[in-house]
Amino acid sequence: MSLASSVEEEFGRMKAQVDGLVARFDLAWKNLRNQLEPKELQAILDLVQRAHDQAQYAIAHGDLPPGQPPVPWELAHGLSVLHLGAAQPLPQSVDQLATQVLKDGSLLGCRKWELLDLKWSEALVAWIENLRDHATFGTTPALLQIPDEVLLDLAGDWGTGYFEPQSAAQRVADLITADQPQVTIHLGDVYYAGTDSDERNNLASWPMGSKASFSLNSNHEMYSGAHGYFDEIQTLFPDQQGTSYFALFNTHWLIIGLDSAYASDEMQLYMDGNLNAVQEQWLSDLMASHGQGRKIILLSHHQGLDITGKTPTALYGQVCKALGNRVPDYWYWGHLHNGIFYAPKTDPQGMGVMNGRCVGHGAIPYGDASELDHAPGVLWSETQKAGDANYPLRVLNGYARVRLQGAQITEQFVSEKGTVRWPLV
Structure with a gap:
């Protein structure tokens, strides 16, 4: 079965789930009104209204509204699908909207994982359900000594699960496994909403160091x-x-x-990173005890x-500031796809x-991000098409391979096909 056919089937299943999402939202909203x-x-x-308006503008103009801060796309279907208003429904299927690439590389379309994928509404409902219900923050951080020669493999925004045969997530996991790294680190994001089932199903195949x-x-x-998340890291x-x-x-x-x-x-x-006071103090103490004479990777x-x-x-x-008024020597992050x-x-x-390195x-x-063209602060970004018939505009997914040998560091960005994409050779 082609992905297009399977997406249409999933769309049908999702439509059948909408009533359940609406019921969950109604209950969560009722509870939230008391809080x-x-x-x-x-x-x-x-915020939901702005998300709807942002989507309409992007569909019409191929870009976000000028002069306005972006709104998370997880909210886009909120007005129509969850009955938060009487707005005209946004496109919900491939037939209704041809995918296009926004300047940041995001795919504006209705396929699975694209910005108007109907199932992002799960994230909206989960957000409302848990807005005032967060897990207890753990405060027993690991401090682990590693060898002076060590291979670390890093990947961000990997938590899609193996949603199609030979999905990018599976290709990346297989390559990391073949590397035989001592340490592997996922830089976060398990979809759609980091629920217990998302974590169990979409993170279970993470390649271990x-x-x-x-x-x-x-x-x-x-x-x-x-x-x-906190349940999953325990196990x-x-x-x-x-x-x-x-x-x-x-x-x-x-x-x-x-x-x-x-x-x-x-x-x-x-959407914007922030540290709590517990981590700020821990960072300061860590630098005092272990920062002297060492290079910092964040x-x-x-x-x-x-x-x-x-x-x-x-x-x-x-x-x-927490590092003692110094920048980390290297900083790897995800979040941006x-x-x-x-x-x-x-x-x-x-x-x-x-x-700085983005490994999201x-x-x-995702597609070729045009706003990175000729950006003086960017040495390289991924632009090579993946050759994926199911996502014709998609460029290569991948991960970072970081090897420490004494005081030296060697970095490689590796594609889902196993090719070294950076440094260029």
């Missing part, structure tokens, strides 16, 4: 209050000790994994720079030089 102030409830409705494996929290895990990632942040070290390197999602603004669907779900590499995010400022190798960036306040191309289909 939130009227202005907060109105803010949610306004011979010494340790870790998984970061993210906005999608937070849609379900991170309950599924699948025991090295994390039930905690969403951790550190690895050897003679020359300190590798720090952060939870940039738990303290993120819930009313903005956890790992987070949310990005330290905007997609073009020009503008630091608020998370960047938090991290640098792309593979991007940034040029070294000198901090304007004299805190050092940072090498683990599995979600």
Whole structure:
């Protein structure tokens, strides 16, 4: 069966599930009305309205509305599908909308995982259900010594599951397994909403390192209050000790994994990275005990720079301050569905030089991001078509291979086909 046929079947099944989503939403909304102030409830409705308007504008113009902050696409179908208003329904099938690539590489279409995939409504419902119900934040971070020569494989936004034969997620997992790395780290995002079943089904095949494996929290895990995430790391990632942040070290390197999602603004669907006071203090203490004389590799779900590499995010400022007014030497993040190798960036306040890397191309289909063309802060981004008949505009998914040999670091961006995409040879 072709993906187009299977998508149509899934669309039919999803239509049958809509009544269930509406019932869940009605119950969650009723409960939330007793917990939130009227202005907060109105803010949610306004956000859903803006998401609907944003989608209509993007369909008509091929870009987001100018001068307005973007709204998470998970909310796009809220007005029509969940009956939050009387809006004209957005396209819901491949026949109604031909896929196009937005300038950030996102695929605006109705296929599975594209921006108007009807099943993103699950994330909206889960967000409402868990807006005031978050898992307990673990505070027993792992501190693990690793060899001076070690291979780490990193992939972000990998949690789609094997949704089609030889899916990108499976290809990436098989390649990581073949690498035989000592450490593997998922940079976060299990879809659609990080629920218990999402975590069990879509993260279960994560390739484990011979010494340790870790998984970061993210906005999608937070849609379900991170309950599924914290349950899953207890069993699948025991090295994390039930905690969403951790550190690895050897003679020359300190590798720090952060939870940039738990303290993120819930009313903005956890889209912007933020650290809580617990992690800020832990980072400061960690630098005092293990930071001296070591280079720093930072790992987070949310990005330290905007997609073009020009503008630091608020998370960047938090991290640098907690590190003792220094930038990490290397920073790997996901969140943006792309593979991007940034040029070294000198901090304007004299805190050092940072090498940023976006490894958010683990599995979600995405296209060639035109806004990265000729961006001075970008040395390379993935532009090669994947040759996928089911997603003709998709470019290659992949992961990062990071080898530490003493004080030296070697980095490779590897495609789902096993080719080294960066550095170019």
